Every structure is written in structure tokens, then in C-alpha cells.
Amino acid sequence: MWRRILNPVVVGTVRLTWRSLYTMQLKTKEFQSLFSDGLNGIAEIFEKHQFELRIAGGAVRDLLSGKRPEDVDFATTATPAQMKAIFQKAGIRMINNKGEKHGTITARIHNENFEVTTLRVDVHTDGRHAEVEFTTDWQKDAERRDLTINSMFLGLDGTLYDFFQGYEDLKERKVRFVGSPEQRIQEDYLRILRYFRFYGRVSVNAGEHDPTTLTAIKENARGLTAISGERIWVELKKMVVGNHAAHLIEVMYDLGLPQYIGLPVEGDVEKMNLVWQNVKEHSPRPMTVLSALFCNSDDVEKMDLRLKVSKEEKNLGLFLVKHRHDLHKSPDDPDTLKPYTDFIIDSREADAQSKVCELLKYQGEDKLLAEMSRWSIPRFPVSGHDLRKMGITSGKEIGTILQNLRDVWKKRRYQMDKDELLGNINRS
Structure with a gap:
């Protein structure tokens, strides 16, 4: 009662x-x-x-x-x-x-x-x-x-x-400041981002903001310059993977917040909206969403300078910006993962597969993402030791042969075993 x-x-x-x-x-x-x-x-x-x-x-x-x-x-x-x-x-x-x-x-x-x-x-x-x-x-x-x-x-x-x-x-499902929005914000400017985070968490519909609240945010946005990047990143990365994320980022751009929180002033909001539709059902990482705003790697570097994100997060942003256009499914065989799996096989990065999964989310490749999530990285079955046992002793020659065998193995979808591959040496 x-x-x-x-x-x-x-x-x-x-x-x-x-x-x-x-x-x-x-x-x-x-x-x-x-x-x-x-x-x-x-x-x-x-x-x-x-x-x-x-x-x-x-x-x-x-x-x-x-x-x-x-x-x-x-x-x-x-x-x-x-x-x-x-x-x-x-x-x-x-x-x-x-x-x-x-x-x-x-x-x-x-x-x-x-x-x-x-x-x-x-x-x-x-x-x-x-x-x-x-x-x-x-x-x-x-x-x-x-x-x-x-x-x-x-x-x-x-x-x-x-x-x-x-x-x-x-x-x-309303998000309101206690008392005066302006006064609450001026007590701690981070509350601007907390407002957006909780709006995504609580509100059912996008775009039902109180105009007085938005005015107070716009007029006090500059105060975010005094807030540490680490505190901003804690709030921002929760917001961008929550409900209404694309809408909230768009509102933040309308209110002039990006220049104070490490996001590019000329961020591609339209692209971000499209990417959000691709990723929202797949538990994206925060940087996967934000990467749509970046024009180039400089935008990632500037964000890191302001927010001091982790090395892993920064590297993911750089990866997505670099490969979002040049790493894609083959037009000749669009239903296979081969371009992506070849990239992972050739990569020396331990987390290449997880980065490719984020790329597939970004690109909206739901079917390939499901396949990639089930795929296990195969082990290349031939080593330099195997070649030395065959009497091949030149380090340079061993390197060349291994690369040629790896190319053959990739073309055959990683299905050849050691004996089959070694049988290709004379033809390499």
C-alpha cells in the first residue's frame, strides 16, 4: 500500500x-x-x-x-x-x-x-x-x-x-534529473552522459526527451572538457551497446557533444545508423559501433588520446577502419568464409578471429558470422623440421617452400594433410 x-x-x-x-x-x-x-x-x-x-x-x-x-x-x-x-x-x-x-x-x-x-x-x-x-x-x-x-x-x-x-x-519509463537539470549537470558534468546511458536502459521509445533537459545539456556541454577520459569512456561504452544507441549518438551530435568527448566532429552519423541496425542483435563491442563514425585511423588515434581506451579497444578500432572495405566476401563465392578465414590464417595476431567476428557484425553478414562463430582455426600440418628431414637445409628455401605449401593448403580449404602437402614440393 x-x-x-x-x-x-x-x-x-x-x-x-x-x-x-x-x-x-x-x-x-x-x-x-x-x-x-x-x-x-x-x-x-x-x-x-x-x-x-x-x-x-x-x-x-x-x-x-x-x-x-x-x-x-x-x-x-x-x-x-x-x-x-x-x-x-x-x-x-x-x-x-x-x-x-x-x-x-x-x-x-x-x-x-x-x-x-x-x-x-x-x-x-x-x-x-x-x-x-x-x-x-x-x-x-x-x-x-x-x-x-x-x-x-x-x-x-x-x-x-x-x-x-x-x-x-x-x-x-521516464528519465529525469532530480530538480533542476542545469544544476544537477553543473555539479558533475559526467551526468550528461549518465542521462543518455540511463535513457537507453529505461526508456521504451527513442526521442521522448524533455526539451528542458536537452537545452540544459546543450548549454553545459563544454563542461565535459574537464571530465577525465577514463570516466567518459566508462559511460560511453555502456551507452553505445544499449537500447536506442544510434538515436542517442545522433542526439549527442545535434547537441554538440562529440568535440568534448573524443568523437570526430564530422562523424558519419548516417553510416553509424546503418551499422547499428547490423550489429544491435549480436552483442557488439563498443568500438564496433563507434567505428562507423570514424573516417580514418586518425579519428581512432584522437579518440584514444582523449579517452585513453585500452590497447585492445584501440586496435579493434584501427582494424575495423582499415579492413571494413577491403576485407569482404568473395563475389564469386559469396556464401563462403574463405576471404575471412584466409586473413585469419595469415594473421599473426592472436585475436584475429574475434576481430573478424566484429567486422562481420559491422558489415551485416549474419550468416557468415554464425559460421565464423563455429569455425576453429586449423593447424598448418607442415613445419620446417619436416623439410629438413627431407634434406632441405637452406633457411631461405625452407621459407619459400613453406609459403608455397601454405598457399596450396589455403586453396584446398585447409583439407590437405602433411603427406599430401609434402607431395606437392616438387610441383611448387
């Missing part, structure tokens, strides 16, 4: 209209499945010392969507010092306490880690980081969060605490 409590809400210096605190009781199997010896133990400790403990943020959103969250974060009225004291008294080990200055303590009990963060309020923000003070006011902590669907708390008795109609937005 819903319970509504009217509260005036002030977010920063902006006083909002009257909001309602909604509460309800959640009793789903996903929620009940969270309770383990570890969670029960942590809950007992906080209850014993009269501190409130609730599930916070994304885990609440997932539970309300009928999903069991992979990660569960907790919020509490206890300060970090108080948490350390009660954990030490209970003999509970604390680990990875680098987040203590931000209010987070990680406790380990019954072989489980529990990350618990003190309720906070921002006292100063610079668009990247926030200076915080601890509070015992759940509403004030909710006010500092980015989106309404991420601002809810769930008590361990199943009570939902929702100050900004987050559950209503979740049911209606």
Missing part, C-alpha cells in the same frame, strides 16, 4: 514545488533473495547500535524493475568513524577503505563484502568532484543524486522511500 507524506523540497538554492514522499512495501522474491548470513549479520549490528541502514541507488531501481541487482550499495545514518567503531567491536574486518573520506566503509562478513556509505550533502561542487558533509537526513542525500530513478532508498523491511517520484518515473 502506498503512503504519501507531503514535504517542501529545497535542492541547492532552488526551491522546488511541494513533493511527496511515497512509501510502499516491497515483498518480491528478488528482494528476499538478497538476504544472506552476511546481510543479516550487518543488519543486526546497525540495528543494535540504533543506526538506520537502507539499500540505495541502482539496486533499488533494479529491484523495483523485477531484477536481482548484481551489486548492492547501502546507505546509513552512521558516520564512517561510527561504522569503524561498531565493526571493530563486532570483530568484523574492513577492507579497501580508500573511500572513507567520501563516507564509504567496506565491511567483510561471512565471505561477503558490504559497501556502506554515510548519508551526505554537497557543500561545494566544481563540475567534477564534490566536497561533502555527512548528514542523517535521507531526503538531503536523495537531493544530491542525479536522476529520480537513482534517488530512492529501500529499507531492509521492504519499505520504499521515494522523495522525487522515482518509482512513478520508473513505471512510466
